[in-house]
Amino acid sequence: MIEEPVSSTWWNIPQTIYPDRKDVEFDKSNWDVQPKQPLFKSKAIIINVPSVVSSGETMMGIIDHYNLATTVGEPTAGCNGNINTINLPCGYNAWFTGMKVLKHDGSQLYIKGFQPDHPVNKTIQAIREGRDEYLEKALEIAKRE
Numbered sequence: 001m002i003e004e005p006v007s008s009t010w011w012n013i014p015q016t017i018y019p020d021r022k023d024v025e026f027d028k029s030n031w032d033v034q035p036k037q038p039l040f041k042s043k044a045i046i047i048n049v050p051s052v053v054s055s056g057e058t059m060m061g062i063i064d065h066y067n068l069a070t071t072v073g074e075p076t077a078g079c080n081g082n083i084n085t086i087n088l089p090c091g092y093n094a095w096f097t098g099m100k101v102l103k104h105d106g107s108q109l110y111i112k113g114f115q116p117d118h119p120v121n122k123t124i125q126a127i128r129e130g131r132d133e134y135l136e137k138a139l140e141i142a143k144r145e
Contacts, residue, residue: 001044001068002035008058009065009109011081012100026100033062043145044069047134048116052076054083057101060114065104070141071116073134078113 012026046069052060057080063069081097088094103109120137 001040002033002066003039004035006033006062006066007031008033009061009102009104012102013082014098014100031058043142045138045141046071047138048073048076048114049134050074050077050113052113053079054081057109057113061103061109064114070118070145071114072118072138072141073116073120074122075115076113078109078111080109 008031010028010030012028015025015027017023046060046063048060048071053076057076057078060071060076061080063071079097080101081099083095084098086094086096101109103114118137118141120133122133126133
């Protein structure tokens with residue numbers, strides 16, 4: 001989908017040495033993505049769902065920032081970063097990220113996620129009828145373009 005190399009947004013890992021989050025500095029890292037052959041030259045439509053997290057959010061960030069595809073569906077989860085786990089009593093676990101991840105333009109990613117170009121909400125009616133409203137919308141757009 002890309003002819004030139006692209007980069008993900010920066011992942012900011014806090015380096016906290018003072019109390020009360022004073023003078024926090026960040027170690028930064030990101031992904032550089034290289035083009036691969038054969039090049040996908042057709043227009044792309046990506047279906048997003050609320051369960052898109054982590055590397056899926058990273059890919060959506062690249063797709064969004066570089067305008068690589070039209071998106072259909074619902075917003076992504078708005079959750080990216082390496083997982084930290086806390087083992088709790090009774091076999092439960094709590095997961096969270098300690099990273100600060102923003103969109104390419106510096107705006108908030110967490111909780112907001114990536115909004116689709118063409119929002120679609122799944123309905124119980126469509127599930128009962130065996131229909132996929134995301135796919136129906138994607139096919140409608142593909143036929144128009």
